[in-house]
Amino acid sequence: MSRSTTGCQRLEAFITVRNMTSHAAAPAVLLPRLDEPTPVLLMNTIWADRSGVHDALTTPSELSAWLKAVGHRLFSGGDRAAATIRAIDVDEFRRLRTALRRLAAELTHDTRPRALTSIEGQDPEWAASLLNTVSAAAPSAPTMQWPERVAQLSPPAGVRPPVAALAAIAGTAVGLLAAPDSPQLRACQAPGCVLYFVKDHPRREWCSAACGNRARAARHYRRHRGARGPASRASHGPHHS
Secondary structure (H helix, E strand, C coil): CCHHHHHHHHHHHHHHHHHHCCCCCCCCCCCCCCCCCHHHHHHCCEEEECCEEEECCCCHHHHHHHHHHHHHHCCCCHHHHHHHCCHHHHHHHHHHHHHHHHHHHHHHCCCCHHHHHHHCCCCHHHHHHHHHHHHHHCCCEEEEECCCCEEEEECCCCCCHHHHHHHHHHHHHHHHHHCCCHHHEEECCCCCCCCEEECCCCCCCCCCHHHHHHHHHHHHHHHHHHHHHHHHHHHCCCCCC
């Protein structure tokens, strides 16, 4: 099974859970696939389907599920941040997400109307300032575990785990967005998609296999209509007596 197919199935499974019941435990939204950088996963908690654009971080339980899934990437014990989520943490994570999506839109020259609805009224200068402020609020320090000789990040003492997790994501985002190869960050141009992804393979053009299929189907439809031409379309139109 390819990594893109796995991402496609994860998206389909998540939508199925959401549609089945609103009383189930909040699932973690990890789109388009788990190996995207953590800042990209945070940006992609804004996602879309045929019914519209959705926000997957609206409650403490949703943020808790998301941090439980990705926290181990941030620093040692980062997944434990999920256990201490407050309502204010949801607001702060969503503010950082808005800043990241605004900067991503600028870097990728994103013009997708549905993707831009979540960042209306925000400018890149505001987004960069917020990113830097959050990153500096609780910087994690590299430490070495002995005798294992394993390097890991440790948050500063006395900082709440969700705050440290937010700062760690912001710090990673600085490295991602300011890196010389940041053009590898892409906005998925499949019809209706609002996700971002890092192009980690020369042939990767979409965030997932599902989006690739939709884009090819839309391209085929446009070519088919173009080949028919105006006269052909008119001959297949309604006839009036």
